[in-house]
Amino acid sequence: MNFIRxxxxxILLFLPFQHxxxxxxxxxxxxxxxxxxxLDKFTIIILLPLAIREFYKKKKxxxxxxxxxxxxxxxxxxxxxISGMVxxxxxxxxxxxxxxxxxxxxVIFIYAAFFREFNEFKKVFRLLLIIxxxxxxxxxxxxxWAMGNKYIFQKKITDxxxxxxxxxxxKSSYREPxxxxxxxxxxxxxxxxxxxxxxxxxxxxFYINIVKKGNFAVFFAVFSSIFGSVSRIVYTGFACVAGxxxxxxxxxxxxxxxxxxxxLFYLSYQPDFYIWKPKEPIKIYKQxxxxxxxxxxxxxxRYTKDKAIEIWxxxxxxxxxxxxxxxxxxxxxxxxxxxxxxxxxYAREILESSKTIDQFWPQVLAESGIIGIGCFAWIxxxxxxxxxxxxxxxxxxxxxxxxxxxxxxxxxxxSYTFGSSLNVPPIIFTYFAFVGIGLGCGME
Numbered sequence: 001m002n003f004i005r006x007x008x009x010x011i012l013l014f015l016p017f018q019h020x021x022x023x024x025x026x027x028x029x030x031x032x033x034x035x036x037x038x039l040d041k042f043t044i045i046i047l048l049p050l051a052i053r054e055f056y057k058k059k060k061x062x063x064x065x066x067x068x069x070x071x072x073x074x075x076x077x078x079x080x081x082i083s084g085m086v087x088x089x090x091x092x093x094x095x096x097x098x099x100x101x102x103x104x105x106x107v108i109f110i111y112a113a114f115f116r117e118f119n120e121f122k123k124v125f126r127l128l129l130i131i132x133x134x135x136x137x138x139x140x141x142x143x144x145w146a147m148g149n150k151y152i153f154q155k156k157i158t159d160x161x162x163x164x165x166x167x168x169x170x171k172s173s174y175r176e177p178x179x180x181x182x183x184x185x186x187x188x189x190x191x192x193x194x195x196x197x198x199x200x201x202x203x204x205x206f207y208i209n210i211v212k213k214g215n216f217a218v219f220f221a222v223f224s225s226i227f228g229s230v231s232r233i234v235y236t237g238f239a240c241v242a243g244x245x246x247x248x249x250x251x252x253x254x255x256x257x258x259x260x261x262x263x264l265f266y267l268s269y270q271p272d273f274y275i276w277k278p279k280e281p282i283k284i285y286k287q288x289x290x291x292x293x294x295x296x297x298x299x300x301x302r303y304t305k306d307k308a309i310e311i312w313x314x315x316x317x318x319x320x321x322x323x324x325x326x327x328x329x330x331x332x333x334x335x336x337x338x339x340x341x342x343x344x345x346y347a348r349e350i351l352e353s354s355k356t357i358d359q360f361w362p363q364v365l366a367e368s369g370i371i372g373i374g375c376f377a378w379i380x381x382x383x384x385x386x387x388x389x390x391x392x393x394x395x396x397x398x399x400x401x402x403x404x405x406x407x408x409x410x411x412x413x414x415s416y417t418f419g420s421s422l423n424v425p426p427i428i429f430t431y432f433a434f435v436g437i438g439l440g441c442g443m444e
Contacts, residue, residue, distance in 0.1 A: 004047065004114050005114050007043070008043070008047070008110070008111060008114060008115075008433070009127070011039065011043055011429070012124060012429075012433055013127055015425050015429055015430065016189070016190065016199060016426045017189065018036070018037070018039075018426070019191045020189060021036060022036055022037055040425050041099075043110075044103050044106050044107060044110065047110050048106055050113075051109055051110045051112075051113035051114070052109075054114065065386045065389065066439075068382045068385060069105075069108060069109075069379075069382050069383065069439075070109070072378035072382050073105050073106070075375050075378070076101060076372070076376070077098055079372065079375055080094065080321075080322045080368065081094060081098065082318065082371075083321045083322060083367075083368055083369070083372070084097070084321040084322060086318045086321075087315070087318070087319075087320055087321040089320075089321040089323070089324065092333075093321070093323045093335075094321060094322055094323060096323050096329050096332075096333070097321065097322025097324065097367065098322045100323065100329050100423070101364075104422060104428045104429055104432045105379060107429055107432040107433055107435075107436060108433075108435045108436040108439060111433045111434075111435075111436025111437050111439075112440040113440070114440070115437040115440045116440045116441065117441060118399055118441045120437065121402065121438070124437070125210070125434075128203060128430070129203055129207060129222075132199065132200055132203035132204075132221075132225070133221040133222060134221075135188045135190065135199065135200065135225055136188070136200060136220075136222045136223070136224040136225045137221050138186075138188045138189055139188040139225045139227075139228040140221065140224040142184070142186040142187075142188065143183075143227070143228045146184035146186075147183070147184060150184075178193065180267070181230065181266050181267060183228075183263075185228065185229065185230045186224075186225075186229070188225055188228070193228060193231065194229055194231050194233065194234065194420070195424060195426060195427070196228065196229055197226050197231050197234035198229070198231075198233070198234060198416070199225065199426050199427060199430075200223070200224075200225030200226045201234055201237050201241070201412065202409060202412075202427055202431060203222055204219075204222045204223065204238075204241065205241050205405050205408050205409050206402070206405040206409070207222070208241065209401040209402070209404045210398050210401035210405065211401075223256070226238050227260075230263075231267075232264065232419075233415065233416045233419050235260050235264040236264060237412040237415065237416070238260055239257060239260055239261060239264060240408070240412070241408060242256065242257045242260070243257065244408065300357075301358055301359055303344065304326065304351070304357035304358070304359065304362065305362045307343060308325065308357070308359075308365055308366040309366075310341060311341055311366040312365045312366050315369055316370060317369045317370055317371060318368070318369045318371060319366055319368040319369035319371075319372055320367060321368075322372075323335070323367070324337050324366075324367055325337050325366040325367050326351075326357040326359075326362065326363035326366060326367065327355070327356060327363055327421070327423065328355040328356065328423070331351065331352055331355060355423075356421045358419065358420055358421060359417070359418060359420070360421050360422050361417060364376055380410070384407065386439070387403050387406050387407050387410065387435070387438070388403075388407065390439070391403035391404060391407065402434075402438050402441075403438055405434075406434060406435055406438055410431075413427075413431060
């Protein structure tokens, strides 16, 4: 039992560094890279049976909150199989696609089985807070160096070898720096600025709801990741969290909220990620393809969403089946849907590079139709209901703060599913692990 708890805690500490650890391992062992890249998935597959056994031993599976959450997840699995059979898809693709849908929801039940005390949550959260503070310090250094060179020393920054530590692990240290509305977008030690900002926002939301009187140094460090993301999604989330805290009496947040609101206003007029027409023919599968003009200046998200709707119109109820469009499973198994619906070659190149269409709901709509959308809506509603019940039943300020943080973060996650996916392990795995720990504490 102790070993499992240590392992589950270790996974949460590992995920924020996973991207860079994989880069290091790839330099000398490609097979080990695959294993490390899927460590969170292997953890779910191996520990889920042990969690079920733990529930059975303690007779806790009959709890209403477990049923509230388990039933819609089970329904999603059943309807996913039906969708795959209706479309005549390979069973392996369907199974992989369904697992890709439900894997992080299963994390809830694993952590609920092995974490039963709020003190255990405090220990885990303290470690993750240290990581978030460390990432924030790195983000602050990156931002200060970039802004100072550009605006004080009037230097044109092109080589960011000294700004992005992850670039040390690339074969080439040259990359054009990412600026938005005059602010350098800092990745800190994570994959990109968006993930860095979302992780900071996740930890910040729990911290400010659990701690009655926070530490300014901690707040400033974590906020550095949020500010440095220069992301509409992150800034909107921070504005919501800070606004709620201001209403609760933390008026000092107004000084931070005003500039963020101004920046968010400017960001709202910034274009989305555009697919600019390349000047030269591009190569897909080593074949030169001349790109047509029909998608010039169309954003990647807009294009992939339009394609999702086009696919859904032909498969309204059940979709084309899990694992067939928009995610890494469809890429791994070379889904024929892209050829059938004349998916743009340049957009396909971006998809294979990023492994996602960067939108959760359009992918679900295309793959699982109205049934899938209904099941996911049911899961999120059930989560909100369970967390609300547990918040009302909580006796201490800290425990109430945990569930309040879980509810707020659930709303934030729902908001960024329209501009991102649910396959962001440092954010989604960590969040659902906290849901599970909260559920386990609430059952005692």
